[in-house]
Amino acid sequence: MDPLNELVSSLKKFPGIGLKSARRIAYYLMRQDTPELERLGSLxxxxxxxxxxxxxxxxxxxxxxxxxxxxxxxxxDTLCIVEDIEALSVFEQAGIYNGLYHVLGGRISPASGNDLSDEAAEFLRQHIMKLRPSEVIIATTPRIEGDIAYYTLLDVLQGSHVKKITRLAYGLPLGGSIEFADRVTLHSALEGRRQIM
Ligand SMILES: [Zn+2]
Structure with missing residues (x-):
């Protein structure tokens, strides 16, 4: 395969990129000078x-x-539990939260066999024991299996001496991913979080 076709087929694997976009990006890259391409490559x-x-x-x-x-x-003293670094970056870009995070490292979806692993649960437990936050905000995506994820997290948080556990209020559509929430929706979800424990 020639380098251009190889690049196109690699770009095609990117999320949200089809063949047309992959070609457009490849041709765009071909028009860049060598130092810029080397910079991108090393990034x-x-x-x-x-x-x-x-x-x-x-x-x-x-x-x-x-x-x-x-x-x-x-x-x-505030810890926000998110599923992945994409969700964390959405919060950060919105600039609406100034506490710390805990990244679970992937969707918890027991329905598709992705339960919170023992390692991930232990990692969270350790973080909470070390930090001793007064509030933990559960910011996992609301969906049917998302709710199972939420009970799994509650199990982990039981007996952790956290005074207050809250969950985002959802103006977000059920099944809608936090990654696609706009700043206003995310802000109102954070402001309207309700206490669970
Ligand atoms: Zn960190």
């Missing part, structure tokens, strides 16, 4: 090399502990 190569999974929260960052966990200006 992509650096994703695995220069980024670390935070040993405290599971976020991905150029440093461990991550830039959020080691930020002295973040409120350390």
């Amino acid at each position: 992509i190569a650096g994703l695995k090399k220069d980024l670390y999974t935070c040993s405290q929260c599971g976020n991905v960052s150029p440093q461990d502990p991550c830039t959020i966990c080691s930020d002295p200006l973040r409120k350390k």
Whole structure:
């Protein structure tokens, strides 16, 4: 296969990119000069090399502990549990939350066999024991299996001495992913969070 076709078939695997878009991106790249292509190439190569999974929260960052966990200006008494780093980045870009996060590292969907693993549950337990937050916000995506995920999390949080457990209020559509929520919807979901325990 020639390099152009190979690039197109690689780009086609990107989320939301079909054959047409893949071709358009490939032709766009062909028009760039060599230093720019090398810069892009090393950025992509650096994703695995220069980024670390935070040993405290599971976020991905150029440093461990991550830039959020080691930020002295973040409120350390509130912990927001999200499914993945995409959901975390949606919160961060919205700029509506100043506490810490815990990244579960993937969707919990027992219906499709993706239950919260023992390791993930233990990682969360350790984080909470270390941090001792006064509030834990559960920000997993609301859906049928999402609700099972939520009970799984409640199980983990039982006996953790957390004073207050809340869950996002949903203006979000059921089954709608947090990743697609706009800032206003996400903000009202956070403001309207209700206490569970
Ligand atoms: Zn972190």
